[in-house]
Amino acid sequence: MISCDEATLICDKSQYKEATLAEKLKLNGHFFQCKICRLYSNQNNRMTFLFQIKAINCKQHKNCLSQAEKEKLAIELKKVKV
Amino acid sequence: MGNMKVTKRKKITVHLILLKLKMPQEKIILNPDKWIDKYADYLFNYAVVRVNDSDLAKDLVQETFFAGLKSAKNFQGKAAERTWLVAILKRKVIDHYRKINSKKGQAEVRMNFYNDGEHEGSWIEERVPQSWDNDSEKKLENEELKTQLDMCIDNLPEKYAMVFRMKTIQEFETEEICKELDITASNLWVIIHRARTQLRKCMEDNWFNT
Numbered sequence: 001m002i003s004c005d006e007a008t009l010i011c012d013k014s015q016y017k018e019a020t021l022a023e024k025l026k027l028n029g030h031f032f033q034c035k036i037c038r039l040y041s042n043q044n045n046r047m048t049f050l051f052q053i054k055a056i057n058c059k060q061h062k063n064c065l066s067q068a069e070k071e072k073l074a075i076e077l078k079k080v081k082v
Numbered sequence: 083m084g085n086m087k088v089t090k091r092k093k094i095t096v097h098l099i100l101l102k103l104k105m106p107q108e109k110i111i112l113n114p115d116k117w118i119d120k121y122a123d124y125l126f127n128y129a130v131v132r133v134n135d136s137d138l139a140k141d142l143v144q145e146t147f148f149a150g151l152k153s154a155k156n157f158q159g160k161a162a163e164r165t166w167l168v169a170i171l172k173r174k175v176i177d178h179y180r181k182i183n184s185k186k187g188q189a190e191v192r193m194n195f196y197n198d199g200e201h202e203g204s205w206i207e208e209r210v211p212q213s214w215d216n217d218s219e220k221k222l223e224n225e226e227l228k229t230q231l232d233m234c235i236d237n238l239p240e241k242y243a244m245v246f247r248m249k250t251i252q253e254f255e256t257e258e259i260c261k262e263l264d265i266t267a268s269n270l271w272v273i274i275h276r277a278r279t280q281l282r283k284c285m286e287d288n289w290f291n292t
Contacts, residue, residue, distance in 0.1 A: 003203025005195035009275040016249070016274075018256060040211045040282070047282055050231060051250045057228070058251050063127040065140070073144055074118050080148055081114065 109159035146171040182240040191276045214290040234284035246277040
C-alpha cells in the first residue's frame with residue numbers, strides 16, 4: 001500500500017486530471033483504508049474550486065505598463081544605445 | 083474521374099509547398115526604436131504572470147531589451163522580433179527561478195508527513211486535516227476569502243508560489259512549465275503537492291475553522 005504522502009500527491013495530481021490509471025487505482029486502494037486521506041481528498045476538491053475562481057479573476061486582469069513607465073524605459077534604453 | 087481531380091489537386095498543393103520552401107525567406111530586421119511601443123506590454127504581461135511581482139517584471143523587461151540590444155548583431159533574422167525577445171525573457175525567468183531556488187535560509191514549506199522512521203510517509207499528528215465547519219460551503223462565496231487565499235499563497239516559499247501559480251492560477255501545461263523552468267515533471271508534482279498541502283492547512287487555520 002502507498003503511504004499517505006504518496007496518496008495525497010496523487011490526489012493533488014488528479015485535481016489537474018493528470019494522474020495515470022495505475023495511480024488512481026493505488027489511490028483508491030489507499031482511500032479504502034485511510035479516512036484521513038479521504039477527508040484530504042474531499043477538502044482538496046473545495047480548494048480546487050477556490051483556485052479556479054482565483055484563476056478566472058486573474059485571467060480577466062490584463063497587466064500593462066503605464067505610459068510613464070514606458071517613457072522611463074525608453075530613456076534607459078536610449079542610454080544603452082548611445 | 084473524381085479521384086483524378088483530387089490527386090491532381092493534391093499534387094498542385096505539394097508543388098506549391100515545395101516552391102514556398104525553396105523560396106528565400108524574407109529576412110527580418112530588428113527595429114529597437116519600436117520595441118517599447120510594440121512589445122513592452124506583451125513582455126511585461128508575460129513576465130508578471132510568471133514572477134507575480136510587477137517591479138521585478140519591469141526589471142526583467144528592461145534587462146530583456148538591454149540584452150536584445152547587446153546581442154542584436156547575433157540576430158539571424160529567422161524568427162520574428164517578438165519571438166526572439168520572448169526567448170531572451172524566458173532565459174531571464176529561468177535565471178530568476180534558479181536564483182530563488184538556490185536561496186539559502188528561505189522559508190521552507192512545513193512538512194506534513196514524517197520523512198523517516200517507522201512512520202515515514204504518514205501524516206504528522208498536528209498536521210492531520212481537521213473537519214471544516216459546516217458552513218464552509220457558504221464561506222466559499224465570501225469576498226474576504228480572496229484576500230485570505232492571497233495571503234496564504236504569499237506565505238509559500240517563492241519557488242513553490244511561482245510553480246503553483248503557473249500551474250494552478252495561470253493554468254500552464256505541465257510540459258511547458260518544466261521546459262520554462264528547466265525542472266522535471268516529478269519535481270513539479272512534488273512542489274505542487276507541498277504547496278497545496280501547505281495552502282490547505284493555512285486556509286483551514288485562517289478561514290475554514292475560525
